[in-house]
Amino acid sequence: MSDPRAAARAIDAIRRGWPVAVGPLGLLAVETADAAALAAFGGTGDVLISAGRAATLKLANQLEAADPDAPVLVERAPWLDGDAARALADPALDLATPLKGPFRAIPLAHPEEAGAALRLARVAGLLPAFFTGGGGAEATIAAADLDAHQAPAPLRIATRARLPVAGAEDAEIVAFRAPDAGDEHVALLIGQPDGAAPLVRLHSECLTGDVLGSLKCDCGPQLDAAIAAIRSSGWGILLYLRQEGRGIGLVNKLRAYRLQDQGYDTVDANTRLGFAVDARDFGVAARMLHLLGQHRVRLLTNNPAKVAGLAAAGIAVTERVPHALPANPHNERYLATKRDRTGHQL
Numbered sequence: 001m002s003d004p005r006a007a008a009r010a011i012d013a014i015r016r017g018w019p020v021a022v023g024p025l026g027l028l029a030v031e032t033a034d035a036a037a038l039a040a041f042g043g044t045g046d047v048l049i050s051a052g053r054a055a056t057l058k059l060a061n062q063l064e065a066a067d068p069d070a071p072v073l074v075e076r077a078p079w080l081d082g083d084a085a086r087a088l089a090d091p092a093l094d095l096a097t098p099l100k101g102p103f104r105a106i107p108l109a110h111p112e113e114a115g116a117a118l119r120l121a122r123v124a125g126l127l128p129a130f131f132t133g134g135g136g137a138e139a140t141i142a143a144a145d146l147d148a149h150q151a152p153a154p155l156r157i158a159t160r161a162r163l164p165v166a167g168a169e170d171a172e173i174v175a176f177r178a179p180d181a182g183d184e185h186v187a188l189l190i191g192q193p194d195g196a197a198p199l200v201r202l203h204s205e206c207l208t209g210d211v212l213g214s215l216k217c218d219c220g221p222q223l224d225a226a227i228a229a230i231r232s233s234g235w236g237i238l239l240y241l242r243q244e245g246r247g248i249g250l251v252n253k254l255r256a257y258r259l260q261d262q263g264y265d266t267v268d269a270n271t272r273l274g275f276a277v278d279a280r281d282f283g284v285a286a287r288m289l290h291l292l293g294q295h296r297v298r299l300l301t302n303n304p305a306k307v308a309g310l311a312a313a314g315i316a317v318t319e320r321v322p323h324a325l326p327a328n329p330h331n332e333r334y335l336a337t338k339r340d341r342t343g344h345q346l
């Protein structure tokens, strides 16, 4: 029996800098471990990082086509102390601190558990890197527990209310809850259903763009334009999904921005951090639409992965409606990268 509660405890523990175990693999997150926790863990041991990060560090040459999420174990070495491990984990330090080394990638004794550990870090919003081999686990999980925790939880409508917004004074907001996550997704219902398939927008949270007016991306203008387009189409639904940073969380997105300041594009920045280019799951959007009684939609997007994600989860996308907005000097390269490297149809 898998235990989602154990996974929830493990996520909490690694954020606090406490050790956990996935099966036989003792783990301490590099990002949150302090000296005392590291000493109690029994020292640094081998260090687990992602294939994307290992490739960046040229730590392994057999990794050519590897999934950036796949785990790589770096062998313990006298110079592999807490600071050296942090430099292995955090690409922000790549230019500032020359790596100590040499470091050697060694075979993984527990590949499944190691993979679950890296996913655990992503879900917790931490850098995907762990000291391994120590004891004192605050929570012990099986790899399957994390899958159970991440499996589609029974989503329900928690509440709904009228919400006049600029551009749609007759809107209604519907809030959704799943027992597994603090992420409370919402839907904004705009206009009156008229029997036609609604115009739907899946908007992923972007604190910097949606709230602060960041010019690095196109999120803020896309949000406003989506509401306007839905309103003028008659009726439709904006799903506001709490998938900040394409699913890697705010702090990790800002780490990616820091790498972009050094010249990397949005794709390479994610990979250098050790994350997939896009860690979102659009299945939750499909479940929200089903709960709202909508099984056929016209989708406002340039991203074929959104169309595919909804279709895979049983929503018929009858039409893709392009949703491109004029570029500005700060987001020109970001939009070009989406077109050239992530298949966006701009």
Ligand SMILES: Nc1nc2c(ncn2[C@@H]2O[C@H](COP(=O)(O)OP(=O)(O)OP(=O)(O)O)[C@@H](O)[C@H]2O)c(=O)[nH]1
Pocket: 202, 203, 204, 205, 206, 207, 217, 219, 222, 243, 244, 245, 246, 247, 248, 252, 253, 256, 257, 266, 270, 300, 301, 302, 303, 306, 323, 338, 344
């Ligand atoms: N990791 C990362 N996330 C980013 C970056 N720039 C924007 N985001 C996030 O990307 C998401 C925005 O994606 P969407 O607006 O859904 O856009 P999209 O997937 O390109 O698709 P469409 O706009 O529908 O064509 C938000 O969660 C942003 O926080 C970046 O450089 N790195």
Ligand SMILES: [Zn+2]
Pocket: 206, 208, 209, 210, 217, 218, 219, 220
């Ligand atoms: Zn944005």
